[in-house]
Amino acid sequence: MTRVRQTDIAVLGALSIEPMTGYRLRKEITETLGHFWHESFGQVYPSLARLEAEGCIVAMDGPKTSSRVFALTEAGQAELRRLLELPPEPQQPRNALLLRIFFGANLPPEAIADLLDDYEAQLREKLAGFAAIRRQLEADPLAGEHRRYWLATVSAGELAALSQVEWVTRTRTDLCGP
Amino acid sequence: MTRVRQTDIAVLGALSIEPMTGYRLRKEITETLGHFWHESFGQVYPSLARLEAEGCIVAMDGPKTSSRVFALTEAGQAELRRLLELPPEPQQPRNALLLRIFFGANLPPEAIADLLDDYEAQLREKLAGFAAIRRQLEADPLAGEHRRYWLATVSAGELAALSQVEWVTRTRTDLCGP
């Protein structure tokens, strides 16, 4: 019962869309999956090395000296499908804001208000980001068959952020007064 | 720029409500903060040892031989306040379901439907759990000044789960048909 390496899913998934270098892979993950996923170089390169050794991906010479462009093999495509079908293992939640709110009786109301205001500002930034991604996605002719799936993840982010804005507004009134 | 040990906040916070043993501390965190926080024994005991060495908590003999009941000192109370006011550092998101949806073009629609159905079932379980916690909290006379803060965290969970149920329903239709 070995645990599934989540990073491998992200790496194989990205390469299923287009072959690319490790550097660009990480950049695409940051820019495109950024609102629900994250990888660091320290994860991406070892993962690429492992997947190459397992025959899931192959490296080709890139346009630049000493850059390697990775592509999925058939085995890699099969492995990706296998991993995608596995039910996500429930991750241990850790919400640092809710932790602070829970112990809020130890703080003056203004400190709570500050925490909530900061959070709301972050949410509004996120929402602006989603709007931008959505516009871009709806215009991008390359998205093709992926578009509906990508839009679904954007919707998830938007709905979550909107419901959290509602919660923040209500909670600020409840806990810190109008 | 040392990072804040989040576990310390949970430990100090729990002890600010009532002195208790490490074992019970972890149990309370699991049962009461479970929907937004998690600690393992391997975190709790070292954290207690460190906080004791720093003078934030003191140990008293418990009712049982070789059990130690920890209580906040004044320094610990001050440290807790300091930690609670720090803005939560944004954690790197990792949503395993959205990762699978994003690469959904690699899967047959039925596999997507399974993933979404499983997720919806989990959400409904969560909602039932929240309802139970809410009933319990509203009846508990011990909650006192904490009740409003604790209810706020329950509301956060409820709203989040409800908006995700909405998303799941919509997304299932969009991606897998009616």
Next chain:
DNA sequence: GGGCACATGTAAGCTGTTACATGATTAA
């Protein structure tokens, strides 16, 4: 006496981050 919940800890190991080291390519 047997089983369960309470209770305390440690050690191995995995995941993931951060900082570092190095160099190529491109655009101003």
Next chain:
DNA sequence: TTAATCATGTAACAGCTTACATGTGCCC
């Protein structure tokens, strides 16, 4: 030419989980 970006990797470390080892107290 110089700064930014592209590109690859490693090493140290922090954080956290899991499994293990050990023992107490209570109830049936």
